[in-house]
Amino acid sequence: MNAIEVKDLRKEFKAYSSRAGLKGAFRDLFTRNYKIVPAVNDISFTVKQGEMVGYIGENGAGKSTTIKMLTGILTPTSGEIIVNGMDPHKEREKFVRTVGVVFGQRSQLWWDIAVQESFRLLKKVYKVSDADYNSHMDHVIKTLDIEPLLDRPVRKLSLGQRMRCELAAALIHNPPLLFLDEPTIGLDVLVKLKIRDFLKEINEKYNTTILLTTHDLTDIEALCERVVMLDEGNIIYDGSLRRMKEKWAEGREIQFEFLESPELARLEAITKGLPVKWEKDEKSQVFKTVTGDDDELVSQIIAATVASLKVKDVKINEPSTEEIVRNIYERGMV
């Protein structure tokens, strides 16, 4: 069964622009200039029940807009959305009982009152029975280690403490589908690890589907098999994280440190005939070159270099996910 089915989803916003100067400001009083900007541009994808999907993209790529349409907050301009077998916007009240949402940037707990009061209200709102609440939430509270925070007002919590409470609040009704919009923003490593472990656990235990947006790619690496990448409202990649790395990795980077720094021209002369380009880091006197997909090239470069120069240190670096993604962002649509 598919938890999420999206077909040709599109959302357009009107972007107003102000005219320049005083005269322009007066003209703006009567007619305003605007142009229609598509934030999400006819995207389609499906997510199966129990999948953990990372939804990534630059700032303003349309990630949050998509999540808001999937949760029924925003009305799509066109296209079809079926989430948990329902149209989120048409059957809003019934639909939202089946999803949990965490917005990293805004709190859904009541600011001035103790955390447990918020939980109590949400328990009533979602009509969770005492038995269900106790068996499920006791575990959640223990795993996230928020027991000592329950009687404190939300405004007195630190960001990490609050975020753990937010996550618990989103899970009170044990939803089969969880949307997380930048859940680890601004958190320290320990809290991040705790949250990741917890997400993995509920995914295994309840087969919860998780759709996660984040700028921290280590989150994605730790949690998600599948990645959907968005750029300017279009899906530019949808598939496994490993395949993405293979597809976009630009070979490996070899770093040399020499006993006596040679001229760049000298290095180029040594590796003449090989498809490489040398770079020199002036500060640390390290010379770098990038190999293509060709695996033999690595040994050829090293062999040629070592044969004619005295080498102090050699490093071969795999590109990190972060670098790959940065490359994709920089190049834009692929």
Place this chain on the structure above:
Amino acid sequence: MGKYLEMIRIRFLMMLAYRTNYYTGILIYSINIGAYYFLWNAIYSGKSEIEGLSAVQMTTYVAVSWMARAFYFNNIDREMAMEIKEGKVAVELIRPYSYMVMKTMQGLGEGIFRLFFFSLPGMVIVALIFPMEFSGDAATWGLFGLSILLSFMINTQLNLLTGITTFFLYNNAGLIRAKRVIIELLSGLLLPISFFPLWAQDVMRFLPFQGISYIPSMIFTEGFTGQEALQGIFTQAVWVILLVFPVRLLWIAAKKRLVIQGG
């Protein structure tokens, strides 16, 4: 229903969390009642009655208007404006409840809190200082209770309408302030409606504002009795029902053009 009762409880807790607001509120209301008491005393100066109200009835009118205001008045329009501007309304929309009903319940929680911890003790203190007349008739109290509940409904619906306009105007602080002044003036809080010129009274008969303050206060001071009181309550009820429609329509329109601010 449970969730709405729970919301009233939460609002109670929030009111308790902000004790200073509560104390300054008592002070402001006492000053207002005192000021109007002396003002009306000066206006009456010797006259036994104006427009059918005696000086003592007038003092009671002023005191009860302000105390009733503590119950029906709330800032949910300002809260909504803030929630919409800061994008918090997104969180409200992912909950399985009606935002409009929830806001009304929050207002009611606030109102009930102030009725018991503010209006009642306040009224006792005011009655000790200024000469006032309380009806001994249980029916009057019953009608008054019903009437202020309806004034709460009318005032809240107007607040919801003002709040929703934030979706269209993005910044409606001016509108909120204007609404507040209009209600204070046209609801009979500052001046009983029978004191307005006749043509103005004719116009105001067709507006919902007199249902907010004038009708319940007149019932309490027994300016309205019997048939007149029932008629007043009927007018209020009609307005409560009539105002449901614009609130619903505007809310549907607002959801369609909802833009969540800030990411």
